[in-house]
Structure formats: structure tokens, C-alpha cells
Amino acid sequence: MIHASILVDMEPLPETTLRALRHDLDTWALNAGFDALGVADLDLAVHGPRLRAWLEGGYHGDMAYLERNLDKRLDPARLVDGVVRAVVVRMNYLPEGQNLPLSLADRERGYIARYALGRDYHKVMRRRLARLAERISAAIAPLSHGYRVFTDSAPVLERALAIKAGFGWTGRNSLVLNAEAGSWFFIGEILTDLPLPVDARRDEDQCGACHACLRVCPTDAIRDDRTIDARRCISYLTIENRGTIPLEFRSAIGNRIFGCDDCQIWCPWNRSAPHSTEPGFRPRETLDQRPLDELFALDEDGFLKLTEGTAMRRIGFEQWQRNLAVALGNAAPAPDRIALLQSRLESATPMVAEHIRWALDQLVRKNVER
Ligand code: SF4
Structure with a gap:
């Protein structure tokens, strides 16, 4: 839902108010059930050449939707009139009590990517993002707040925004890695017309000499330039791909019946990643051991x-x-x-x-x- 703004007809918010608002956002995000929040500007043009080269290489497989709205992906301001910032949040999803290597080794039971075991994250995240956006609106009333919330639901380069918002670096497995939180988290964002101060914190690349994810990927889907060849990726093959699974990958898929977590399971930054405290993300119907x-x-x-x-x-x-x-x-x-x-x-x-x-x-x- 797009929420229209009347800021154009009124005095803009003073700098001090915007700074105070940014300060309060951290607390509101935690209260809304998120694990961290950052603010980024919307200039993602730097990702253009790499994204285009990836698409031209055909590495996106049959996901033709990724070819559409490239202008919006690289400039989220085109998605919603008047927006100038992304308020980005992350929410941990790894349920407690998971023995991941053991689950993968048990060829008698299906392995389901850990993000999908519980309640659909789109619903959980969207509801909380809406609540957070309404909290912002209430704080600046009677001025109106123009915004729209997203979580994996529109042509938005979410990982690029997350990194701009100070959440970490792009790992060799192409995921956002955070020194405290690893990579087991969802990302969502509010595109807002409030010119909030942006977060300047930038984590250096801390993959170092590690190549664990490239080594363990069952289908060699991870490319040297930190992108994924989706056509080889088990997440793509078992979820996005509607047709036949190519013969060359079937044995390597093992017991993975929905998605794949290998590049996260063996990443050293996930050794002490925090677990989710969200009851909705606990495995339903013992889906983690059927x-x-x-x-x-x-x-x-x-x-x-x-x-x-x-x-x-x-x-x-x-x-x-x-x-x-x-x-x-x-x-x-x-x-x-x-x-x-x-x-x-x-x-x-x-x-x-x-x-x-x-x-x-x-x-x-x-x-x-x-
Ligand atoms: S497994 Fe190693 S190389 Fe891969 S993302 Fe994690 S730290 Fe980086």
C-alpha cells in the first residue's frame, strides 16, 4: 500500500527532528520485533554494470522477472513517488535446536531451507514493517508520511540496500554477512519520503582467505565474483524452477526438498549466529525432521x-x-x-x-x- 505525503505543502522537518527520529527508530524497530535497523539513501547505480553482466550471462535462469524494471531496481526512488530513503531492518530466522550438518546427512528425511520451516516470513515481516511505518507517521503527525513497505515483494535490490544501511558485507556466497549476526536473517525495508540521516557505518569485507562456501556448494553454483549461477543453485532448481531438474544435478541435491542452506551452514560467520526469538519461525508440524x-x-x-x-x-x-x-x-x-x-x-x-x-x-x- 502506498501512503501519500503532503510534505510538499508544508514546512520540511528540521534537521534536529530528523536526527531525533533516527535515534528513536532503533528502539521502535526492536520493539516491533526486528533485530537491527539502518537507514540508506537510494542511489544503487554502482550495482548497474554487475547486475547487467549477470543478466546478460543468463545466470538468472528462467527468472525473467529479474530482467524487468531494471531502472527501478537500480533506483528505488522510481518505485514510489517522493521517497528518498530506505529504512532497512533485519530479523533473525534460524530456529533454536537445529543440528544442520546432521539433518543434511540423514538421507531418510527431507531437508527444507530453514527460512521456510515456520510461518511465511513475508507476512510476519510485512505486518511488522507496517507497524513500524505507522509509528513513524504518528511521530511526525500532523505532517503526513509517504512510504511503502517491502520484503522480497517488488523489484528492490534488498541486499544492496542492507549493505548501504550498514548491515555488513557481501559474502562470497552473495549473501549479506554481518560480523555479529552471520547471515541467517530476513531483510525488509520501508521506502520513505523523510530525508532521515543515513548510516555511515561500513563493514569491511571479512571473508578474507575463506572459500568454504565455494568448496561445499553441492552443485558449484557460486561464482568467483560473489554472484550465483542460479541455473546450478539448488534453491533455484527446487523452488523457482517449474520444470524438469537437469540430470546432472539430481544426485547432488541429496535430501534437499525445498531450497538449500549449505553455503550458510559452513560459513564461519554463522558459527555463533543468534537464533530467532520469533515463535512463528519455529518449525511447523516437525517439518525439520519428516x-x-x-x-x-x-x-x-x-x-x-x-x-x-x-x-x-x-x-x-x-x-x-x-x-x-x-x-x-x-x-x-x-x-x-x-x-x-x-x-x-x-x-x-x-x-x-x-x-x-x-x-x-x-x-x-x-x-x-x-
Ligand atoms: S563461507 Fe567463507 S567465503 Fe563464504 S561467505 Fe562465509 S566467510 Fe565468506
């Missing part, structure tokens, strides 16, 4: 019920079955599992059936090799 066979046996109603209110809903039942078929092909060749896969062949869509046949081939081959 057996693959049980998940694959679900019908569409079961899938919809299990994923209700989570970000996993977006992939739909067909992609869900496709991903699970691949993971089952990477699991142990138990007779019950083979029977379960065979029992779904007839009702599966052609795309899912092709993945089931691949999985059956894998399991039969493993049985022969035993």
Missing part, C-alpha cells in the same frame, strides 16, 4: 494442509512431488520405497513421472551394487 516416504505419500490435500501458512506453498504439489522423487532416488533402496514410487507413477504428471522413473533407476542400481 521422513521422505511420509512426505511423498501425501496427496495434494495433505500437501496443502502441511504447508498452510508457510513459504513452501509457493512451489505447488507437482514441484513438491518432483523434489521428493529426486530425494527418494538419493535415499537407501528399501523395497517399501520402491513400491511407493511405483504406486505413484500412474497418477503422476509426465514431469513428475520422469523424476520417479529416474529415482527407481537409482534405487534399482544401488540394489544391484550392494
Whole structure:
């Protein structure tokens, strides 16, 4: 929702008021449930050449929407009339009690990216951002406040804004890394017409000689220039990609049925990353430890019920079955599992059936090799 401003008809806010407002924002953000806040200007032109080269290289795969609105991505002021600053927030999402390497090693259970285990973050973040923006509006009343809130919902270069707002540096895995918080956090922003003082703090690149994320990426998706080849990235292959998963990546996908966290799991800056205190981000329905066979046996109603209110809903039942078929092909060749896969062949869509046949081939081959 765009909130119109009448600032043009009134006296602008004095510097002292804007500075006091900036000071109060930190407290209001914490009260709203965010873990940090920063303010950035909206000039992202410096990212233009790299973004264009990445798109021209085709590294975005089928995400054609990334090619659109390039002007708005590089200049968020074009998104909403009159906005001049981004109030950027971050919110930790890693639930407590996760043994991530163990979850990945357990080929009998599905691995779901940790951001998607709980309540859909878009809803949580948007509601809190709206509350924070309303708090700002109340503070400057009767002057009106023009703003719009975003979280992964529009052509906004969120990571670039987060770094401008002082949240850290771009890691080799392309994520925003913060020396205290690691990278397990969501980013959201309020584009506002208030000319708030910007944060000057800039964290130096602290990846140093580390290349852990490049080494552990199962599909070699991380490029030397700190961008990702989405066409190789398991998050893309299992979520954004609506079609067939290329054969060359299926074994490497292992038990990852929705997204991938490997480049975060092994990043040294995440060794002591804080956990989320948001109850909504706790895993729903033990989604962090469900057996693959049980998940694959679900019908569409079961899938919809299990994923209700989570970000996993977006992939739909067909992609869900496709991903699970691949993971089952990477699991142990138990007779019950083979029977379960065979029992779904007839009702599966052609795309899912092709993945089931691949999985059956894998399991039969493993049985022969035993
Ligand atoms: S794993 Fe190492 S290289 Fe990769 S983002 Fe983390 S610190 Fe940087």
C-alpha cells in the first residue's frame, strides 16, 4: 500500500527532528520485533554494470522477472513517488535446536531451507514493517508520511540496500554477512519520503582467505565474483524452477526438498549466529525432521494442509512431488520405497513421472551394487 505525503505543502522537518527520529527508530524497530535497523539513501547505480553482466550471462535462469524494471531496481526512488530513503531492518530466522550438518546427512528425511520451516516470513515481516511505518507517521503527525513497505515483494535490490544501511558485507556466497549476526536473517525495508540521516557505518569485507562456501556448494553454483549461477543453485532448481531438474544435478541435491542452506551452514560467520526469538519461525508440524516416504505419500490435500501458512506453498504439489522423487532416488533402496514410487507413477504428471522413473533407476542400481 502506498501512503501519500503532503510534505510538499508544508514546512520540511528540521534537521534536529530528523536526527531525533533516527535515534528513536532503533528502539521502535526492536520493539516491533526486528533485530537491527539502518537507514540508506537510494542511489544503487554502482550495482548497474554487475547486475547487467549477470543478466546478460543468463545466470538468472528462467527468472525473467529479474530482467524487468531494471531502472527501478537500480533506483528505488522510481518505485514510489517522493521517497528518498530506505529504512532497512533485519530479523533473525534460524530456529533454536537445529543440528544442520546432521539433518543434511540423514538421507531418510527431507531437508527444507530453514527460512521456510515456520510461518511465511513475508507476512510476519510485512505486518511488522507496517507497524513500524505507522509509528513513524504518528511521530511526525500532523505532517503526513509517504512510504511503502517491502520484503522480497517488488523489484528492490534488498541486499544492496542492507549493505548501504550498514548491515555488513557481501559474502562470497552473495549473501549479506554481518560480523555479529552471520547471515541467517530476513531483510525488509520501508521506502520513505523523510530525508532521515543515513548510516555511515561500513563493514569491511571479512571473508578474507575463506572459500568454504565455494568448496561445499553441492552443485558449484557460486561464482568467483560473489554472484550465483542460479541455473546450478539448488534453491533455484527446487523452488523457482517449474520444470524438469537437469540430470546432472539430481544426485547432488541429496535430501534437499525445498531450497538449500549449505553455503550458510559452513560459513564461519554463522558459527555463533543468534537464533530467532520469533515463535512463528519455529518449525511447523516437525517439518525439520519428516521422513521422505511420509512426505511423498501425501496427496495434494495433505500437501496443502502441511504447508498452510508457510513459504513452501509457493512451489505447488507437482514441484513438491518432483523434489521428493529426486530425494527418494538419493535415499537407501528399501523395497517399501520402491513400491511407493511405483504406486505413484500412474497418477503422476509426465514431469513428475520422469523424476520417479529416474529415482527407481537409482534405487534399482544401488540394489544391484550392494
Ligand atoms: S563461507 Fe567463507 S567465503 Fe563464504 S561467505 Fe562465509 S566467510 Fe565468506
